[in-house]
Amino acid sequence: MSFSADKIKADFMILNQLVNEEPLVYLDNAATSQKPTTVLATVEQYYRRNNANVHRGVHTLAERATAQYEAARQKVQHFIHAKESAEVLFTRGTTTSLNWVAKSYGEASVHQGDEILISVMEHHSNIVPWQQLAKRQQAVLKYIDITPEGLLDMNSLRSQLTSKTKIVSLAHVSNVLGVVNPIQEIAHLVHEAGAVLVVDGAQAVPHQKVDVQELDVDFYAFSGHKMLGPTGIGVLYGKRHLLEQMEPVEFGGEMIDIVTEQESTWKELPWKFEAGTPNIAGAIGLGAAIDYMEAIGVDNIQQHEQELMQYLWPKLTAIPGLTIYGPAKLEQRTGIITFNLEDIHPHDVATAMDMEGVAIRAGNHCTQPLMTRLGCGSSARASFYVYNTTADADKFVEALIATKEFFSYGTI
Structure with missing residues (x-):
């Protein structure tokens, strides 16, 4: 598939609508992405033609469903470059995946006086399970x-890694700062500490692109709904020897x-981890979403977002009173722009932007410790993806300026 954001956008029917009598510009992709017609058609086709439970039946529909389900697991394996499909567990999402690790591996490995190390930039899903485990x-x-620039402080990491550290859990990319953390380097330091x-x-x-073997991570969690797939499906990757040590978190049919x-x-x-009827x-x-992403090329997706940021950044930094959080060096970040606009509450900014047809997020983004560290209770966030265009970027800037003028002068 040759890359064209405009052509790609045509694959997403939901984007072809008016919101408040304005063409929709969807910039809430860090919360959830939209779904292309191929993903919608694949899910519909499963329910129309192959709907049956997996692994349990010998009839034709059950065999079809099982084949599709396990083929999706193999697609995930190849997509993240896991050594084998047995290291790919289907979960409800990133939150469930992290909770499984904390509950199963964590309780078996962390004892009184041991240390768990996370960062101040983490999503609540990567904070609360570790709080509870501790x-x-x-x-x-x-x-x-x-750091003041919004990067993970590697000196802080090195100084806090000790012989008592049992688990280090970090975001690969911050959902607020957009910063890409050096996971491969971190993995080396963490493993040196045992x-x-x-x-x-x-x-x-x-x-x-994510290669879990090259990164040498022990566990890796992600969600389908942020990568063009359905909601309610996620993945936990784990190295085989660690997964084999772990006890299941849920018990019942299918995993026995x-x-x-007695x-x-x-x-x-x-x-052994997938109890009950899974989200077939x-x-x-999710398998169809991976097919779609691979047809585009993940490198092309990343390059497109970088080009959008290079196009957008000078326009944003020219707006007086706009504070953008995270590194200013665009090569250190993804297509996430978290900001505050003068003394206007982020919820008011998001509401005004919505009146212009621009969908952004406002709040603490499930990162209250980070908001405290940044000195703000909440912020607004625009997050770009593969189907966003330079026209979307222009509309975002125009809506920001119109919002600023409205709250300054009462006109929009």
Whole structure:
């Protein structure tokens, strides 16, 4: 597929509509992406033709459904370059994936006095599970700071890694700062300290190539709905030897091998973690999303976002009173622009932008410790993706300027 953002946009029917009598410009992609017609058609086709439970039946529909479901797992394996499909677990999303690691691996590996290390830029989904684990195990939760530019402070990381550190859990890409963390370098430091590295890849996998073997991460979590796939489906990658040590978090049908009145044994990887009827349609839809992304080329997606940022950045920095959070060097960030506009509340900014047809996010973005660190209670966020165009960028700037003028002079 030759790259054209305008042609790609035509694959997303939802974008062809008016919002408040204005053409929709969707810039809330860090929260969730839209879905191309191929993904919608694939999910519909599963329900229309192949709807059956997986792994359990020998009839034709069950075999078709199982084949599609496991093919999706193999697509994920190849997409993130896992060594084998058994290292790919289907979950409900990034949050569930991180909770599984904290609950299963964490409780078996972290004991009283041990240390868990995360950063101040983390999403709540990568904070709260570790808080709870630390409380249960009487462990110590420590935070890596950020630099004034909004980068992960590597000196802070090095100084806090000790022989007591058991788990380090970090975002690959910050959902607020847009900064890309040096995961491969971090993995080397973490492993030298004898700890394991857990990575929240929710904001990375949709936007750049991820090779879990090259990065040498121990666990990697991401969500389908942020990468053109359905909601309710996610992935937890784990190195085989670690997954084999772990106990399942949920129990019931599908994940068992033998059940007697008093004892049970589990299936082999990956099925020992997938209790009950899985999100079959979601997994199949995620497989279709991966097909779509690979047809475009993930490198092309990343390059397109970089070009959009290079186009947009000088226009934004020319707006008086606009504060943008995160690094100013565009090669250090993705297509996430988190900002505040003078003394206008972010919710008011987002509401005014919506009246112009521009959909952005406002609030604390599930990063309250980071908001505190940045000295603001909340902020607005525009996040760009593969179907956004320079015309979308222009409309975003125009709407920002119109919002500023409205709250300054009462006209828009």
